[in-house]
Amino acid sequence: MGRTLVHSLRENAMRTPDAEAVVLGDRRATYRQLWDDVCAVALFLQERGLQPGDRVGLLLKNSPEYIAVYYGVLAAGGIAVGLNTLSKPRNLINWMWHSGASWLFSKAGHPGLGDLLAPFQGAVRVVLAGDPDESDITFPCYPWQALSPPAGAEPDISRLDKNQDAAIIYTSGTTGQPKGVTLTHGNLDANMCSIQQYLQIGATDRVLNVLPFYYSYGNSILHTHLAAGATLVLENNLLYPQNILTAIAKEQATGFSGVPSTFAILLSRTRMENHDLSSLRYVTQAGGAMAPAMIERLRKALPHAKLFIMYGQTEATARLAWLPPEMLDAKPGSIGIAIPGVRLELRDEKGRPVTTGKTGEIWATGENIMKGYWNAPELTSQVIQNGWLRTGDLAHCDEDGYFYIDGRRADMIKSGANRISPKEIEEVILELENVEEAVVIGVPDELMGQVIKAVVVPSPGARLDIKRIRAHCWKNLAMYKVPKFIEFATELPRTASGKVQRYLLAEQHS
Secondary structure (H helix, E strand, O other): OOOOHHHHHHHHHHHOOOOEEEEEOOEEEEHHHHHHHHHHHHHHHHHOOOOOOOEEEEEOOOOHHHHHHHHHHHHOOOEEEEOOOOOOHHHHHHHHHHHOOOEEEEEOOOOOHHHHHHHHOOOOEEEEEOOHHHOOOOOOOEEHHHOOOOOOOOOOOOOOOOOOEEEEEEOOOOOOOOOEEEEEHHHHHHHHHHHHHHHOOOOOOEEEEOOOOOOHHHHHHHHHHHHHOOEEEEOOOOOOHHHHHHHHHHHOOOEEEEOHHHHHHHHHHOOHHHOOOOOOOEEEEOOOOOOHHHHHHHHHHOOOOEEEEEEOOHHHOOOOEEEOHHHOOOOOOOOEEEOOOEEEEEEOOOOOEOOOOOOEEEEEEEOOOOOEEOOOHHHHHHHEEOOEEEEEEEEEEOOOOOEEEEEEHHHOEEEOOEEEOHHHHHHHHHOOOOEEEEEEEEEEEOOOEEEEEEEEEEOOOOOOOHHHHHHHHHHHOOHHHOOOEEEEOOOOOEOOOOOEOHHHHHHHOO
């Protein structure tokens, strides 16, 4: 059996029932109210025949309802399948078919919901949150109000086992065959405990969360804070970054998490100094490398908050490494050391350990490593070998055991005889004033195989000169690393988790 996230949530609801669990605008839910809703979902599903291991889709934005459904599915013995609310019906249909979900919880007014469900011809049962009249579904559905168990009734969670499948997360980089990362109750609990340990999250913490729960980073924020009895303050709109700062000040948030683009937006499109952000105890960054220049800007803007640079993968539930804030100056550019409970090694293409300072692929092992990809044993065997996860990320390690990412194996640019990491070039360009973001990719070239292209996003209202960018690159990079093409863009194509879709930039090159 063993402890699960569901057990942790129930314990908090019993111990501190009136403590604030979730805030969304004017809505506030206590731990007791949240647990009652979790029980309502779990009993509703069990009474209608949900069996252990059945999959349930969640097509909801971050909200108390999302949390109630997620934990309710787990409490009922099912598998929660978080779905990207920004995706088109064709992608959602693909994920629903692939996971074999027999239930779907959705916002009633979700665009294209009728198109999404049409191929299933009633084989998927649906629960709608919000006004059912806003739905374009033509067959009967359950309204949210149907989820109301008898007072005091609870699902039997004593049979939940740490080896049971608990969640499927479809990775943001999915193209072609879906990659459904299958996580067990044990995976989720192990990763939660590790993150809680180094962030020292407690019941008095209040995190302002802008990251979607259907991806691993946001999912980890959800679990770590609920397990600690802390408060989740939800903000779902990044279009108005000023609102985020206002909410941090108003709700006295002690924590904030983001991907590089989150901080780029806040630093360039707001005046952070005009807001009282003194309540922030910590800030975390993951979801891709953040340039040293941006790290320094963030530290200057929030000198009182500890900044945690983190690294991980969905296949590792969320997190693999962290850089202690006190080491930011001593180890610039490092992703840090393995989180508690995880071992990291660097190996060559034949799986042999590499020496200190040499580049190798990061291999990881620990209780947080996924069970595998859903219904894809061959795909799983390519990345899970003898209990170790092959991350596909290239890195080197210094004499103190700190890791430094050299590039993603798939992102490495092969130009002539050279193998070039985009990361180094991006960091040089980001040193320039008025550069908000920069992404470097390889584009086809008849002579060299690939040549370097940089896509640069200027700060709002700023004007940049290509000659100045190229001159700065010539001054700070080897000749073969200087971009042949430099283009400007108002924004970069991204997944909902904030990662840049490099392949789209490559396709746009003519």
